[in-house]
Amino acid sequence: MIAIRKVILAVLFAIVSTVALAQFNVGLGLSGGIMPLRHKSFNRFAESWNSFYNGILDKPLKPFGLAYTQEVILSFRFSNALDLSAGFVGQRAKTDCDYTNGDQREFKFSNHLFVFEMGMGPGDPEVGWITFLLGFSFGNTVIDSWYIQSDGIKSIGQERYWNGSFSSFTVGCYPGIKASVGIRNVKLQLRADYMLPWFGGTQYRDRNFARLFSNTYSAEVLPTDVPTYYNDQLNYVNVADRNAGYVNNKFSGFRIQAGLVFELGTD
Amino acid sequence: MVRINAILFLLILAATACSKEKSNRNKVAGVWEIEKLEQDFYSGNQVDSSKTEENAGKFILINEGSSDFNGFYYDFSKETNKYAFLPLMQAQSLGTMKDECNWNMDDVSDERLTLFVGTITSNWYTHISFSRIQKAQGLKVREKWQYLELNTDGSLRIKEVYTLKRIKS
Numbered sequence: 001m002i003a004i005r006k007v008i009l010a011v012l013f014a015i016v017s018t019v020a021l022a023q024f025n026v027g028l029g030l031s032g033g034i035m036p037l038r039h040k041s042f043n044r045f046a047e048s049w050n051s052f053y054n055g056i057l058d059k060p061l062k063p064f065g066l067a068y069t070q071e072v073i074l075s076f077r078f079s080n081a082l083d084l085s086a087g088f089v090g091q092r093a094k095t096d097c098d099y100t101n102g103d104q105r106e107f108k109f110s111n112h113l114f115v116f117e118m119g120m121g122p123g124d125p126e127v128g129w130i131t132f133l134l135g136f137s138f139g140n141t142v143i144d145s146w147y148i149q150s151d152g153i154k155s156i157g158q159e160r161y162w163n164g165s166f167s168s169f170t171v172g173c174y175p176g177i178k179a180s181v182g183i184r185n186v187k188l189q190l191r192a193d194y195m196l197p198w199f200g201g202t203q204y205r206d207r208n209f210a211r212l213f214s215n216t217y218s219a220e221v222l223p224t225d226v227p228t229y230y231n232d233q234l235n236y237v238n239v240a241d242r243n244a245g246y247v248n249n250k251f252s253g254f255r256i257q258a259g260l261v262f263e264l265g266t267d
Numbered sequence: 268m269v270r271i272n273a274i275l276f277l278l279i280l281a282a283t284a285c286s287k288e289k290s291n292r293n294k295v296a297g298v299w300e301i302e303k304l305e306q307d308f309y310s311g312n313q314v315d316s317s318k319t320e321e322n323a324g325k326f327i328l329i330n331e332g333s334s335d336f337n338g339f340y341y342d343f344s345k346e347t348n349k350y351a352f353l354p355l356m357q358a359q360s361l362g363t364m365k366d367e368c369n370w371n372m373d374d375v376s377d378e379r380l381t382l383f384v385g386t387i388t389s390n391w392y393t394h395i396s397f398s399r400i401q402k403a404q405g406l407k408v409r410e411k412w413q414y415l416e417l418n419t420d421g422s423l424r425i426k427e428v429y430t431l432k433r434i435k436s
Binding site for chain 1: 287312334335369371373374375376378379381383385392394395396397398400414415416417421423426
């Protein structure tokens, strides 16, 4: 984690140095969009969950559907061709299952990623740009799980086995294209990219220190084999020796966004 | 001017690369006055009886800069039942310091606060978790923390809601 922060700071230092020395156009982009989230290991968890809790589910747990995304990004365009950008992307999606007693369990996928993009393409400051880009993203991705009773009381603590905030540090990349067109200082921007895991496979884990060493039963990870994991915990099998696979941070998706770019000027 | 603003934006980005857990911890560290404690006791998923206590005492959450171990003290004005604390009180014999336990915040969410008692060497902790169902922000200076206790069949047994006012951060 510390090493990644150093990488982020080094990238920012490089951009700041370039910005301090070169001629550039600068634009602030705000956009939002959708991404059909492909999360295979979570889908396996959902299948296993539905099978395990079959008798008490009124509505089964479905895979995450559409993720909603927002982005704030600052772009520097050098010599009307090279584009360097840095900013934040937020993504969130939700799914749930209903129990026969009227209670509900919800799972929320969310992340706030620091992104750095490099791109090239033709353009004119007065009209707009087309940029082919390669972006890199770093940050925590979290799957929160909570329980809502039929009377509205929300339970997020370890009083319930599957409650938790399961997180994993995610590094990804995304090839894509963005195009902006407009008049003077405000431009409409459309962008499409494909988010891919760069280093994937790290499991989501509830890192609450006290819980990990407590005598209270609650899930530390989200398993892809729910019955095996659950029974192993009841039988005091160490996490390392359990046979269940885990939900990991390999997710991907084709993302489409639209927004505005405010040209802040030339320097 | 554009150049300066751009560099400032990038510096803000760099600053936000700092720890989320630290930010979450700062949100709840301090002295909290328990203005009101509401207890609902359930039977068959229905509220069977309720109790409300005003000025129930104080929580003192000391920020020791640790992601896991920060000192926690409680000072109850009346020795009535605070069900959230019964497991901690019973576990004090495990620890070495009377009336003391530790607390931490999640590193990703600012909703869950965990109090625990134990020893580093024993690697075994008794803990409870509060959810911050109302957070102090903007004009709201009070928080509400909720503790739930369940029966073995998963049905709700006790719900406690602490209405708190931070008197020192």
